[in-house]
Amino acid sequence: MHELSIACSIVETVEEVLPDENSTVKTVFLKIGAMSGVVRDALLFSFEVAAQDTRAAGAVLEIEEIPVVVHCDPCGKDTELGNPPIFRCAFCGQSTAKILQGKEMEIVSIEIEDGKAANS
Numbered sequence: 001m002h003e004l005s006i007a008c009s010i011v012e013t014v015e016e017v018l019p020d021e022n023s024t025v026k027t028v029f030l031k032i033g034a035m036s037g038v039v040r041d042a043l044l045f046s047f048e049v050a051a052q053d054t055r056a057a058g059a060v061l062e063i064e065e066i067p068v069v070v071h072c073d074p075c076g077k078d079t080e081l082g083n084p085p086i087f088r089c090a091f092c093g094q095s096t097a098k099i100l101q102g103k104e105m106e107i108v109s110i111e112i113e114d115g116k117a118a119n120s
């Protein structure tokens, strides 16, 4: 499954940034473009599975979905596409496939809980 390999790489990245043995991951903030091909629910489920028995276990995935935005060369304007996306400029009607955003899939930030500071 596509999402499972993404989830595994998120877990790997997260474990790399943990400063020490006692710290755990609280929240992982992600950006997922509408055209990234990532299914939100599948990723949430995959992450839970991938994070089991790692230091990312129990972390919450906060997913921000990024709409697709295309750029129109003739009028220079940007259009946010709906769902399903229709690749056309909203201002002049020209069809365009010049995608400015919506394909990304990235970790924005990671919230870490310091084991030593917690419960004190």
Ligand SMILES: [Zn+2]
Pocket (backbone or CB within 6 Å): 072, 073, 074, 075, 076, 077, 089, 090, 091, 092, 093, 094
């Ligand atoms: Zn246009």
